[in-house]
Ligand SMILES: NC(=O)C1=CN([C@@H]2O[C@H](COP(=O)(O)OP(=O)(O)OC[C@H]3O[C@@H](n4cnc5c(N)ncnc54)[C@H](O)[C@@H]3O)[C@@H](O)[C@H]2O)C=CC1
């Protein structure tokens with residue numbers, strides 16, 4: 001291919017995999033976009049559109065849809081995973097037979113697995129044989145696929161245990177519409193991206209209840225404290241939560257009707273049942289499973305997560321959304337400054 005242009009396998013032809021393929025193709029790379037749905041792949045190849053997941057966006061010629069994992073992965077310089085967290089293990093198992101030498105795997109998904117309580121890069125380390133991993137890089141940040149595909153200004157962050165590989169992935173994706181930063185704190189980057197979805201569901205609920213801006217600002221601010229409280233216990237740098245993958249992604253997800261997490265919450269706040277809402281959505285709503293994981297993590301690390309706990313009660317114990325908000329407002333008094341100082345200090349205690 002030459003000129004630094006490479007073949008990239010994008011595994012997952014949903015909205016995010018398709019939008020990121022567009023970014024890579026704009027940068028001159030050749031993208032093999034793998035999906036399991038033949039109709040979606042045919043549409044990508046014949047009319048250059050992903051009608052189900054990213055309608056009305058003309059996809060560049062550099063994107064080739066395929067349902068063949070072998071074709072996608074063969075001779076690729078990078079393998080990027082863009083499937084929901086719950087599909088990660090199953091999809092990696094389909095990739096491995098076609099990987100012949102060590103390669104850098106990138107993931108762009110946002111979740112924590114319930115029960116194992118693993119971050120996505122940890123799931124990848126479990127599922128991919130060590131000898132096939134050159135490195136694992138995560139790309140995360142405030143980036144709705146709908147706006148990325150319109151080439152609107154967007155900023156994201158890449159992180160990895162190998163900053164050299166993170167910088168190569170930065171170079172792969174960066175362009176004048178899509179600015180990519182690096183951050184060495186992979187724990188914080190992955191945890192921020194996963195936990196913000198919980199708060200976004202809650203923001204949708206308060207909007208659905210008609211509570212407006214004060215409630216949303218409260219959720220964003222105290223949600224961030226909650227994310228950082230748990231994240232630092234899990235080994236994250238508290239400063240990461242002040243960056244794109246923390247407050248940045250929290251803002252974009254809590255305030256935008258593009259967000260599937262916000263939209264799902266909004267319907268719950270309007271009184272609809274979860275099953276029905278998720279069926280209608282037909283797209284990944286990562287915050288639901290991540291709420292279960294957060295509930296388990298709060299017990300494991302003995303960390304108080306009032307907002308996530310209130311949502312857990314609504315989602316999994318049939319709790320009433322309005323009563324959940326009341327219960328948060330009626331909690332015992334606490335000091336904001338003490339909480340923030342404890343978060344900053346927690347990485348130095350233990
Ligand atoms: N949509 C967005 O704007 C952004 C999404 N993300 C993250 O990217 C990840 C993927 O999300 P989206 O693309 O938005 O989801 P989506 O719901 O639009 O698409 C999911 C894709 O994964 C495929 N898939 C699901 N289960 C599968 C399985 N078992 N085997 C093979 N393929 C399977 C679906 O067929 C679909 O193509 C999520 O973790 C999400 O949080 C991150 C940033 C932005």
Ligand SMILES: O=C(CO)COP(=O)(O)O
Nearest residue numbers: 141142143144259260261
């Ligand atoms: O992560 C996202 C934006 O950064 C997309 O959020 P949703 O999954 O809620 O649509």
